[in-house]
Amino acid sequence: MYVALKGGEQAIDNAHAWLAEERRGDPSVPALSATQIAGQLGLAVDRVMAEGALHDRELAALAIRQARGDLIEAIFLVRAYRTTLPRFGTAQPVDTAAMALQRRVSATFKDIPGGQILGPTFDYTHRLLDFAAAADPSPAPRAAEPLPAAMPRVLDLMGAEGLIETPPAAAGDAVADLTREPLDFPAGRDLRLQALARGDEGFLLALGYSTQRGYGSTHPFAGEIRIGTVAVEFVPPELGFAVALGDIDLTECEMVNQFKGSAMAPPQFTRGYGLVFGHGERKAMAMALVDRALRAAELGETVKGPAQDVEFVLSHCDNVQATGFVEHLKLPHYVDFQSELELVRRLRRAAAATLAAEREAAE
């Protein structure tokens, strides 16, 4: 009987127990530790840190295990934990020019000070399933690669020549925070970047791709992608000087986009910016494309693609919100559906009566 759906506490308890059993899987196979996940499924952990907006590898790994590998569910777990954490203040802006780099590539110059460093990338792997690795996943040792100490950002080098716009943000400005203030439109670039950094990788990827196919073209070049580790510093008001809080892993992408100029100002390239926790190159690149697209109004471009529409992008880029609302459709809606049934039946009766009356009149 349909009433069985009104399961109550027992049904929920049973579902939770069953879920725990499925999560564990075959008990004769050793359980995964969060440390194994953090170490060996690092990019999954990075995505959960980035979209969960909390830089903590162990917690992200724990969330992935608890979520049975469902990354959006893991992101949700991390977000719900993050929201309970107290805020002590705002860190100093991190200096990505001072990052300890693992990877750094530029598509705009053949060589750059510090050189191009491929780092641990999938880029030139042939996507052939490695059956040998299934038997023995231990890799061969790699040649040590000494990294130069100074690796200036490529776009800073262009900026020195005035070829690219200077980022407008001034140090010391209050930074918007959509987790503490209600999101409101029009949204400033700080708020947009925050939303994009937390936004769903797949959504941003599709939007970025759409700009490349003409839905709001920005003519991008990957000026620089850098992945590495950088120190986070905080100035406690009672001390008045910066203290290091720790290191975070970051991926930064700076896109160089179509130039702008006017009678007043000589032509200059424009920027799109992407920054995410961990190693998230696809996300950082997509974010940089979408950031640039969202600057359409500011740069006097006609808004014609969805990626250029601030309200559309910011209202729909959060996967925790999106998954909640899409999935809420599985909650019972039978009261509203009953209302619709009653209405449709009544309208059909009325229509039939009208038709019959018309027929009678015609005869």
Add this chain to the structure above:
Amino acid sequence: MTGADYNFAYLDEQTKRMIRRAILKAVAIPGYQVPFAAREMPLPYGWGTGGIQVTAAVIGPDDVLKVIDQGADDTTNAVSIRRFFRRMAGVATTEHTAEATIIQTRHRIPETPLAAGQILVYQVPIPEPLRWLEPRDTETRRMHALRDYGAMQVNLYEDIARHGAIAKSYDYPVLVNGHYIMSPSPIPKFDNPKMDRSPALQLFGAGRERRIYAVPPHTPVRSLDFDDYPFTVQRWDECCALCGATDSFLDEMIMDDRGSRLFICSDSDYCRGRQGAGEAAE
């Protein structure tokens, strides 16, 4: 997880202050949607996070909480939310409408008339009544500011032209205290008249959309209509198969593959109360 690891009613005090300030402004401006910085809750967006945040900001240890979904206390999401508050606030819960000081609801207003001092907290998915006419918040905000509600009237009138009636059976828009058009949340229009001049305080929380709004007690709430097409509520030819009620909202159940139907009260407490009264009288 136990409630002891968290602040009373889960939310931290700073968050509660922010929500409480929003609630007070909502009460002062009936029907206006106050933006608030909704927190990410441990339950999914779209599953009542707005209502949960409002309840968490309002509830105290002496409250008696009732939670319903589709009118019933035993639907799974209602059970889940009630459990959350039992754990996080240690409050007493009830299934009896009359015993509750706070009732959190999704999609229904109880059949038993609410009393002064009670607070009804609605879970709201889409707080903006103009959203189906205009998807942009920047635009709908202006429409409310200018009371530019012509498009809504046109929309309702188009229904009449097409169907001979206003084809909206739930989330039926209302005018609050003669000023703001408001979404009553997806309650069936059957429940709209209960909002009008209710002695209870009505609070609405939309978590994902970050809005709180309110209707104070005794406030006029009028369902939009036309002089020649007045607002009406749905009626059933059947009565409740369990308690015989003819005045309550009925859920329809398909009993077999030949399509036989059974109708029972959506409000489980109301239905049980009537069954009990019937037995007592026998």
Add this chain to the structure above:
Amino acid sequence: MTASFPAGLAPGFADPALAAQVSFRAALTALSEPGCLVALGHGLAPPPPPLGPAAAALALTLLDHDTPLWLSPALRPAAAYLRFHCGCPPAAGPEAARFAVVTAAELPPLAVFAAGSDDYPDHSATVIVDVAGLRAGGPLVLSGPGIADRATLAADGLPADFLACWAANRGRFPRGVDLLLTCGPLLCGLPRTTLVGG
């Protein structure tokens, strides 16, 4: 609270979470049922005079670093207490305040406070007015949302032109300020929707 407690400052709520909840419910009742008198601040150590227990409890419940506060001159002795317990920044003037605590005698014209905009009428001040006396059944006749028929109220010490000021405040709905009238432990709300006749 790990910060050292300044000497000579009265303590705040003994149990902040529970006391704030009780005070908030009192404020919620007051604003949703104008004319209804509620008591709050019970159990709160006496705040620095002339701040009364109801006004102090409201401040401890609703104010924090997000709410610039303006105090009328007579209430300035309570500034340190409120800043310590609430962390609220002082507003440069009444127009910059999200909240104000004033004595009835020093109530400025309501039009000086932020009234919000037609787009954001919630961006408006809430003014806690400490009056000389507050009781039901007085000369003021209230009607509007939250009131079944009509309510009566006596609030002593309000400026002579208060009724005209209030009518003007109500006339610009949805913009406007909201008042919380306090006297000792008593509170009565006057949201912008309330029609007040004398």
